[in-house]
Amino acid sequence: MNQAAHAHPEHRDDFGAKLGMWLFLLTEILLFSGLFLGYAWMRTRYPAEFHHAGTEMNAVLGVTNTIVLLTSSLTMVLSLVAIQRGERKRAMLGVGATILLGLVFLVNKAFEWHAEIHHGNYPGSAHLATLPPGEQVFFGLYYTMTGLHGVHVLVGISVLSVMLVMIKRGRISRDRFVVLENGGLYWHLVDVIWIFLLPLFYLAA
Amino acid sequence: MGEGEMSEPMTAGAVPDLHGGHAAPGYGTFVAVWAVLVALTALLVLVSRSGQGAAVWGLLLITPVKAALVFYFFMHLRYEGLLLKVVVSVALVTLLIFFALLFSDIAFH
Numbered sequence: 001m002n003q004a005a006h007a008h009p010e011h012r013d014d015f016g017a018k019l020g021m022w023l024f025l026l027t028e029i030l031l032f033s034g035l036f037l038g039y040a041w042m043r044t045r046y047p048a049e050f051h052h053a054g055t056e057m058n059a060v061l062g063v064t065n066t067i068v069l070l071t072s073s074l075t076m077v078l079s080l081v082a083i084q085r086g087e088r089k090r091a092m093l094g095v096g097a098t099i100l101l102g103l104v105f106l107v108n109k110a111f112e113w114h115a116e117i118h119h120g121n122y123p124g125s126a127h128l129a130t131l132p133p134g135e136q137v138f139f140g141l142y143y144t145m146t147g148l149h150g151v152h153v154l155v156g157i158s159v160l161s162v163m164l165v166m167i168k169r170g171r172i173s174r175d176r177f178v179v180l181e182n183g184g185l186y187w188h189l190v191d192v193i194w195i196f197l198l199p200l201f202y203l204a205a
Numbered sequence: 206m207g208e209g210e211m212s213e214p215m216t217a218g219a220v221p222d223l224h225g226g227h228a229a230p231g232y233g234t235f236v237a238v239w240a241v242l243v244a245l246t247a248l249l250v251l252v253s254r255s256g257q258g259a260a261v262w263g264l265l266l267i268t269p270v271k272a273a274l275v276f277y278f279f280m281h282l283r284y285e286g287l288l289l290k291v292v293v294s295v296a297l298v299t300l301l302i303f304f305a306l307l308f309s310d311i312a313f314h
């Protein structure tokens with residue numbers, strides 16, 4: 001089967017693949033931007049409430065997760081350098097480390113949400129209903145934005161797990177790595193979004 | 206240019222990176238960028254602790270620099286051609302216009 005495919009010059013457009021990925025990422029940016037705009041408007045409307053609700057956030061966990069994601073971006077981009085040099089083992093190590101750090105991020109996030117929910121700060125809770133509208137909006141945005149971001153981390157981990165197998169099987173190699181490059185682009189964008197979420201929620205107080 | 210690439214798939218395979226190749230950055234560049242990103246995060250935390258006004262300025266000044274570093278280096282925009290840079294810029298400028306409109310609306314409401 002494969003021989004037949006190789007006998008015929010295959011259609012391949014790495015730049016097109018990358019451009020397509022970037023166009024998709026731009027729609028992702030605009031998706032989150034709607035939420036960022038909503039946050040900006042609400043924060044100017046309820047500055048005191050946002051400040052007060054921000055004191056309930058666990059800044060240490062937020063900063064820790066930032067370092068975790070920044071480091072995962074590094075291991076991701078290093079795996080691409082490795083595959084371009086034909087260092088397959090190192091490339092797998094990089095992607096593996098990225099997946100692992102992504103999981104660490106989600107575990108931290110789970111602890112954080114668990115604590116917030118334990119404090120009664122979750123949408124629809126009786127405690128939240130007693131708070132002023134501005135604080136309710138803050139927690140609404142907090143769960144929506146970190147939740148949507150968390151889903152993206154989960155998707156990123158799934159995509160990278162597939163890439164790990166593809167590198168192992170030689171489907172991603174020194175000569176054809178645009179798939180890994182695109183997976184990396186997605187992962188880095190998830191990192192960029194978190195870079196903005198950190199000061200908006202965890203350092204707001 | 207796209208046509209040329211498509212008609213010569215073998216060449217495209219032999220030259221892994223059209224816009225980098227030998228100029229492609231090594232491990233060191235990215236480790237350095239990562240160190241700067243971590244340092245900027247520390248700076249952002251410090252600035253945010255010194256008061257509400259400083260926190261907002263930290264958010265508005267330091268955060269975009271961090272995002273730009275990720276875009277420029279980790280996401281390889283630095284090593285891409287003009288077309289991709291323009292496409293991304295158009296989207297980001299559009300976004301800036303949206304934010305400018307929002308804040309002008311808030312300011313003059």
